[in-house]
Amino acid sequence: MTTDAAPTPVPYDPALEPGLAAFLELVERIPLRGDTILANRAHFATIIPPIEAQIGELPLEFEHRRVPGPAGSPEIEVTIIRPRERAEAAPGVLGIHGGGLVLGTRFFGTPELIELALRYGTVGVAVEYRLAPEHPGPAAVEDCYAALEWFAAHAAELGVDPERIIVSGASAGGGLSAGVSLLARERGGPRLAGQLLNCPMLDDRNETVSSRQYDGIGAWDRNNNDTAWTAVLGDRRFGDDVSPAVAPARAAELGGLPPAHLEVGAAEVFRDETVAYASRIWAAGGQAELHVWAGAYHGFSGFSPEAIVSRAANEARDSWLRRTLGVEPSP
Template identity: 55%
Template sequence: MPPFDPEVGAVLAAAGARAREVLTPEGLAAWQERDRAARPRPTLDRLRDGGRFEVAELAVPRPDGGGDVTLVSARPAGVGGVGGPLPLLYYLHGGGMVTGNAWSVLPRLLRGWALPLGLAVVSVEYRLAPGTRFPGAVEDCYAGLVRVAERAGELGVDADRVVIAGKSAGGGLAAALALLARDRGGPVPVGQLLLSPMLDDRGDTYSSHQMAGHDTWDRASNATAWQAVLGDRYGAADLSPYAAPARATDLSRLPAAYLDVGSAETFRDEVLAYADGIWRAGGEAELHVWSGACHGFDTIAPEAAVARDADEARTRWLRRVLRR
């Protein structure tokens, strides 16, 4: 298998077996409970950080009548207004579609991108599996995107400069959302930022076999999450690309894409194939494969040189795509 980056590998070695704990169907409920305990939801006051940021929650009714989707809207305080509406990062959190929340990802997004780039951020609290199976999560994300576009003026954001983004499961949902918005004639984002995206339910790429038992999120954990999301549709030959974007046969007319992944990562080959599919369809995609990086390398070892390089590349792409 490809060697881990020395700095990333040192962190993994120090973490030992905890770094590669396998998610199983039997252990899913306990995994979710541990995640909730490890990542408590920050309050809105904490997210405001002493007035540095303006933060609010917005409830969006689901089209199926199944309650509301919560959107968490945030921006640097005092930015916008006279200078006009802000570009928007519409963000979908990671967690295998079985864990995570819209609030916990905001501090890093606000410090890393909202402040330096003058962005507004909307983070989506989509429903998680197995409590809600496909298409619940992607429909939540779509309902939120439509409402944000409709209320752009009220929210102080520029509906013509929206980037949909996500990491891991959130990256897969962002790719699915781009397909869904295109096919329904919905809002048109200027870009899609797909960070180690979870794209393929089939788990049969070379890298998924190569990294089994080695990556922090391997094919066994990945299969457990996909089974939770898809239920009895798991493995179906005719599965919708809105569930697993790697199933898409038409990748034309999509927003400009940024994709990145680690060379020592389960998702490596499905991400490469997705970028290639966009290019073959005549689309625009910027692809980065970070040498020696595992899944979640920038969270596990944020001070590693490869993590800093990845952050800089993502920021440069965001700045370019939002200037169009």
């Protein structure tokens, strides 16, 4: 903890306050510290509806599969979510869930894949990656990358256009999506059509202005973030050899990446690292679109879906998907 007074935070949009309060009550009842990770994980598991309940009567189908993990690592569970009515050459979405790299299951991220399958006929693959601290970095991002390789190699079987696969996630899932994009570039791996980074967790150093503005307040505050990165990196944290795949802000060069969509709240820890990541992509001549929503807390568009600002955020993201994937929403 720093002894300096925390800088004045950007205040919340009053329309988001109820959603924030509900988020804190539902998700962050127990402060996330080194010794409460497992308790938090157990609580988290109780708030994620099973996939059967998430899909209900929707005209979608799901299928669980086991796919090869990274070399020398266990197999990975994935769940495929797609329209019951199959199409040819549909866009594909690799969905990576949030939860600070220490919490959550792939079913925390499936609502997005359900929404996209309904709206655009996408085929989604939700990946169950290994969590820290039992599996420190880069286990999670390597699992996600292995899932991408499997997805791309099985595109034809899944009815997916291999030229239109994007990677998408929120929070830790956004950071992992950025990490998978870096690995795909580095390894000459599958060509991604885009990376959708929603309030992404990118930087283990936790030293931006915004990371100090939300110290003890808001959703996913400075202390939660600190706990999570220490769980992922241990003694390696803050060092010079942190892998960019684990903490994408550490990448020396951000050229040659798939087009990025970055969105974040103006009132959250990840604001400044997200803006910096976009700025570095532009400086390299890369494509990125950035939206920083006024007075918005971490995860606002999911937890306050009726607020005007959340509707605008969902529309802006939707516009980017239409432009990037060349899709039109179903009526």
